[in-house]
Every structure is written in structure tokens, then in C-alpha cells.
Amino acid sequence: MPAELTVATELSTALGALGYESVSTAPKSPPPQLQGVEFATWEIFSRSVQNHSVAAILTKAIENGRAFLESESALRRRVPAIIEWRGPTRTTGFELVPADLRIDHVYLVSCKYASNVLINASPTHLFEHLLQTRPQSKSHNWYQETAPLEFAELYQLTRIYVNNHLGNVHLPASFEALDNKDKRFLKTALSERRWPEELRGAYMSLCERVSKETAKIWNEQIKAHQRPELLLWRMLRISEAPYFVLGVSTRRHEQLRLRVGTPWDWNRFYRLRSFEVSPKASGQPTVDWRAIISIKNCKETREIAGHVEIRFSHGRFIQAPEAKVYLDTPHIEVPGYFPLNTDEYDLSPQTPHHRRQMSIFDL
DNA sequence: CACCGATCGTATCTACACCG
DNA sequence: CGGTGTAGATACGATCGGTG
Numbered sequence: 001m002p003a004e005l006t007v008a009t010e011l012s013t014a015l016g017a018l019g020y021e022s023v024s025t026a027p028k029s030p031p032p033q034l035q036g037v038e039f040a041t042w043e044i045f046s047r048s049v050q051n052h053s054v055a056a057i058l059t060k061a062i063e064n065g066r067a068f069l070e071s072e073s074a075l076r077r078r079v080p081a082i083i084e085w086r087g088p089t090r091t092t093g094f095e096l097v098p099a100d101l102r103i104d105h106v107y108l109v110s111c112k113y114a115s116n117v118l119i120n121a122s123p124t125h126l127f128e129h130l131l132q133t134r135p136q137s138k139s140h141n142w143y144q145e146t147a148p149l150e151f152a153e154l155y156q157l158t159r160i161y162v163n164n165h166l167g168n169v170h171l172p173a174s175f176e177a178l179d180n181k182d183k184r185f186l187k188t189a190l191s192e193r194r195w196p197e198e199l200r201g202a203y204m205s206l207c208e209r210v211s212k213e214t215a216k217i218w219n220e221q222i223k224a225h226q227r228p229e230l231l232l233w234r235m236l237r238i239s240e241a242p243y244f245v246l247g248v249s250t251r252r253h254e255q256l257r258l259r260v261g262t263p264w265d266w267n268r269f270y271r272l273r274s275f276e277v278s279p280k281a282s283g284q285p286t287v288d289w290r291a292i293i294s295i296k297n298c299k300e301t302r303e304i305a306g307h308v309e310i311r312f313s314h315g316r317f318i319q320a321p322e323a324k325v326y327l328d329t330p331h332i333e334v335p336g337y338f339p340l341n342t343d344e345y346d347l348s349p350q351t352p353h354h355r356r357q358m359s360i361f362d363l
Numbered sequence: 364c365a366c367c368g369a370t371c372g373t374a375t376c377t378a379c380a381c382c383g
Numbered sequence: 384c385g386g387t388g389t390a391g392a393t394a395c396g397a398t399c400g401g402t403g
Contacts, residue, residue: 005396005397006395006396098394098395115395115396116368117394117395117396119393119394120392120393120394120395121392121393122391122392122393125392125393282369283369283370284369284370284371286369309369309370311370311371312371313371313372313392313393315371315372320391320392322392322393364402364403365402365403366401366402366403367400367401367402368399368400368401368402369398369399369400369401370397370398370399370400371396371397371398371399372395372396372397372398373394373395373396373397374393374394374395375392375393375394375395376391376392376393376394377390377391377392377393378389378390378391378392379388379389379390379391380387380388380389380390381386381387381388381389382384382385382386382387382388383384383385383386383387
């Protein structure tokens with residue numbers, strides 16, 4: 001059950017925020033404050049609590065919820081009246097805040113356990129529109145757009161490969177002529193994790209070309225844009241509504257407790273100096289990104305780095321590739337992500353300037 | 364054998380063609 | 384012209400396997 005652990009961490013976080021100290025004391029039915037949880041879901045949750053392999057991560061989730069309850073920048077020990085769980089259903093439309101829980105109608109909480117993925121977008125949306133529009137329904141195959149020759153070559157070799165190995169299969173002469181049945185067939189035929197030896201070279205050429213062209217296009221769009229920080233904010237999921245991230249980091253599963261600020265907060269402290277993009281040699285088309293940020297009233301600069309994979313999403317050749325944005329810098333070091341208990345609003349005149357900087361950045 | 368980066372998967376939503 | 388089926392898209396992360 002893929003989503004079971006996700007559900008369990010979200011519900012454990014909610015329990016923690018309600019003051020529960022351990023998953024072992026979890027009630028037999030959802031607490032009255034917790035809304036949107038079916039009894040059947042709660043039963044599945046109760047079962048996963050018994051599972052020792054997930055006990056450690058659920059304990060961290062409970063602790064995160066409790067920290068949220070205690071935190072001066074969050075609940076300040078006021079036990080919530082309502083915690084709404086969004087559940088497995090997705091929000092409608094173009095989501096800017098990835099919240100799983102909503103506490104007392106206002107506190108939005110995203111539970112993020114061991115994930116460095118920031119956003120999944122269509123390549124056109126990310127590289128050409130810089131995430132500034134609503135996602136378009138019509139998008140093209142980015143591989144074909146950026147590497148038409150390499151893509152065609154890969155398809156031709158795939159056709160030969162399939163004929164040689166699976167026999168009596170007649171795929172159309174061009175990729176464009178594939179129907180859905182053909183595509184599903186190709187997906188199955190190429191379901192091995194590694195590409196077949198015969199195709200590996202062509203696939204690597206495709207990767208290299210797509211990476212280079214993507215970096216070029218993305219760089220040009222960024223250079224042409226008046227305010228590239230708008231792209232950075234979208235990538236970091238910084239939007240008009242502040243929210244909280246509770247979870248664990250991918251590295252060593254350390255606790256991760258953040259308040260994600262808004263562009264308003266961001267502009268008070270930071271300025272984007274540059275946003276650079278370069279192709280990366282990898283097993284799939286990849287571009288690296290890197291933002292240099294200066295801190296206002298201070299000589300210091302910060303860097304945020306990550307990469308984007310441009311990858312097949314539902315199996316090879318099935319449908320248009322997607323762009324998956326990763327954050328490689330630890331969350332805690334990202335300007336705009338504030339550790340839960342820092343009081344960056346402490347800007348009273350009595351506070352010496354250097355102390356203000358300390359309280360903001362050095363926790 | 365835990366860890367972590369690289370690679371791959373699925374549920375659900377939206378837009379749109381098609382149908383009566 | 385509203386209901387419905389379907390393709391294409393996003394949001395979410397799972398899992399594999401090399402490595403120290």
C-alpha cells in the first residue's frame with residue numbers, strides 16, 4: 001500500500017498537534033477535533049501503528065505535531081479545536097500551497113517525510129513559462145522538441161530491437177503514428193529498469209541533447225524575464241499564504257520543522273542575485289539550477305541549488321515527459337524557509353542590528 | 364547493511380471531443 | 384448543450400541498487 005505510510009505520518013502529526021505523546025496511546029476512533037478521516041482510514045492507520053518498521057518515523061511525526069503545539073511561532077500551547085485532514089483527494093486547480101492539514105482554519109501544514117521533490121511540472125510550464133501561468137492542457141513532447149533527431153533515432157532503434165527480440169511485431173515507421181495500444185506495448189516491452197544494451201547509446205545521446213537544449217532554453221527565458229525571483233518562489237513553493245512544513249529530512253531523517261514565508265517576508269531579507277542553469281551528465285535528461293541570494297544589509301550571500309529531471313512519466317514512450325524539480329540544498333538552509341521557532345519579526349528598535357541578524361539566520 | 368542518489372509508478376484531476 | 388468517456392496533465396512519492 002503505497003500511501004499508507006504517508007497517511008500514517010499525516011495523522012500522527014495531527015495527533016501530536018492535539019497533544020498526544022505517542023502513537024501507542026492513539027485512540028480507537030478519530031479524535032473529535034480531527035475532521036475528514038473516515039473510520040476505515042483510521043483502522044488502516046491503527047494497523048500501521050502496530051508495524052514496527054514504521055514506528056520510528058511515526059514517533060517523529062508525533063513529536064513534530066507536539067513541537068507545533070508548543071511553538072511560539074505556531075500554536076503556543078493552545079490545543080486546536082479543529083484539524084482538517086485533506087486526505088487522499090487532491091485540491092482542485094493550480095495548487096500553490098501543498099497543505100495536508102489545516103489547523104483551526106488558518107494554520108496550513110504540509111507533511112514532508114524524506115522527500116526532496118519540490119514540484120512536478122510539464123517541461124513547457126517550467127522552462128518556457130517559468131511556472132507563471134496556469135499549466136496548459138496542450139503540451140508537446142519535450143524530447144521531440146529539444147532533440148528531434150536523437151528521439152527519432154532512439155525510436156528507430158527501439159523498433160528494430162522489438163522486432164528482433166519479440167518477433168512478429170509491426171510498429172509504425174514513425175513515433176507519431178503510434179497509437180495507444182502500440183505505446184502500451186512499448187511500455188511493457190521496455191519495462192526493465194535499464195535500457196537494453198542496443199538502445200543505451202541512443203538513449204544517452206538523447207539525454208545529453210535534451211539536457212543541453214533545455215538548459216539553453218531555460219537560461220534564455222530567465223534572462224528575458226524581468227523578475228526571475230518569481231520563478232524561484234514558485235519552485236520553492238513560496239506563495240502569498242504562509243504555511244508550515246513538518247517532516248524529516250532525506251539525510252539521516254533528521255527532524256524538519258519549517259515555516260515557509262511569503263514573497264513579502266522574502267523581500268524584507270533577501271535579494272536574488274542570479275539564477276543559473278546548466279546541463280548535467282546523468283542517466284536521464286537533467287539540468288542543474290543554482291540561485292545566488294544576497295542578504296540585505298549584509299555582505300553575506302547564500303546559494304540554493306537543485307536539479308530538474310526531464311523524464312518519462314508513465315513508462316517509456318507512453319506520454320509527454322515531465323519535469324521534476326529537486327532541491328539539493330538542505331531545506332533548513334534555504335532563504336525563505338524559517339526554522340519553526342525563530343522570531344524573525346523581532347525588529348524592535350531596541351534590538352541591536354547584529355542580534356537581529358543572528359536571530360534570523362544563525363539557528 | 365544502512366544510506367542515499369537515480370530511476371520509475373500511481374491516483375486523481377482537468378480539458379475536451381463526442382454523443383444523444 | 385449537458386452528460387460522459389478519455390487523453391493528458393499534476394501531485395504525490397516508492398523503490399531499486401550501488402556504495403562506503
